[in-house]
Amino acid sequence: MGVGGVLIVLCLIGSILGLIRKIRKDSKRxxxxxxxxxxxxxxxxxxxxxxxxxxxxxxxxxxxxxxxxGGRDLVSVRYKDTDVRFCVMHFTSEEEKExxxxxxxxxxxxxxxxxxxxxFINNPVYVGSKKSVFKKERVLTDDETFDSFLAARGEPAxxxxxxxxxxxxxxxxxxxxxxxxxxLFESDRIKVSYAVGxxxxxxxxxxxxxxYEQQLKDLLDIIDTLTDL
Numbered sequence: 217m218g219v220g221g222v223l224i225v226l227c228l229i230g231s232i233l234g235l236i237r238k239i240r241k242d243s244k245r246x247x248x249x250x251x252x253x254x255x256x257x258x259x260x261x262x263x264x265x266x267x268x269x270x271x272x273x274x275x276x277x278x279x280x281x282x283x284x285x286g287g288r289d290l291v292s293v294r295y296k297d298t299d300v301r302f303c304v305m306h307f308t309s310e311e312e313k314e315x316x317x318x319x320x321x322x323x324x325x326x327x328x329x330x331x332x333x334x335x336f337i338n339n340p341v342y343v344g345s346k347k348s349v350f351k352k353e354r355v356l357t358d359d360e361t362f363d364s365f366l367a368a369r370g371e372p373a374x375x376x377x378x379x380x381x382x383x384x385x386x387x388x389x390x391x392x393x394x395x396x397x398x399x400l401f402e403s404d405r406i407k408v409s410y411a412v413g414x415x416x417x418x419x420x421x422x423x424x425x426x427x428y429e430q431q432l433k434d435l436l437d438i439i440d441t442l443t444d445l
Contacts, residue, residue: 248418249289251360252428260432261293272328273302279340279400280409283307289416296443299332302435304415322416326396327415327435331407331442341370341378343387344398359384366391383445390441397438406442410435 246268257264271277290303307323342349346367354367355375362384368375378401379387382440391397400407415431418424 236313249306249416249428252424253289253416256425256428256432257291257293260436261292261295265292266290270350272330274299276301276304276330276407277307279329279402280328280342280398280407281305281307281324283309287328287425295439298443300329300439300443302327302329302439304328305409324409324411325414326412327408328412329410329435329438329442331406331408331439332404332405333442333445335378335403335406337369337374337401337403339374341368341375342399342403343368343379343401344397345391348398357384358412362388376391386441389440394438399442408438408442410438 267290270290272418277285292301305328349367353369355372356363396411398409420431
């Protein structure tokens with residue numbers, strides 16, 4: 217076997233070992249998350265459905281972020297007479313360099329929430345920080361406080377139908393507390409992207425139970441706000 221053959225064999229062995237390490241790491245994470253998440257979910261919601269290996273796909277993962285969706289830790293609950301689902305999403309896209317080679321780019325990583333709600337609109341309305349809303353499509357209200365850092369995208373009549381003065385105040389307060397939240401109102405639900413990176417992954421030097429409890433508390437604050445609009 218020549219030098220080239222040896223290198224190919226070594227590369228194959230390295231790839232196999234890397235895959236084995238990834239599988240073992242994923243399995244260890246899944247066991248740790250499941251052991252901590254289940255009692256937390258039961259304490260918080262009572263009845264729940266939890267699958268550490270599933271995530272949103274299809275229509276559920278469209279409208280807020282571009283890219284190819286992946287994810288994990290899908291939770292479905294009935295909360296305040298409302299159907300709520302959330303998971304951790306990871307959106308990526310294939311990009312091309314100047315030399316023609318390709319690489320994978322992270323588009324989004326963080327919790328994704330869907331709150332079932334009849335919004336009585338025909339077209340989607342996106343609400344987010346001005347940095348994430350295209351200025352040419354911005355629909356401003358007559359509320360200077362709201363408009364100072366938030367804006368809406370969509371048909372003006374639809375946006376203003378949703379954004380009553382009381383709703384503006386609640387959304388503005390929510391985004392002061394959680395500045396990385398973006399909302400997409402559809403006719404029968406609200407989609408939420410919360411771009412804060414890894415969630416429900418054990419961290420070195422921090423108790424997993426305390427970490428997950430705080431993260432679930434943050435998600436519950438967002439869910440509470442949207443179910444009370």
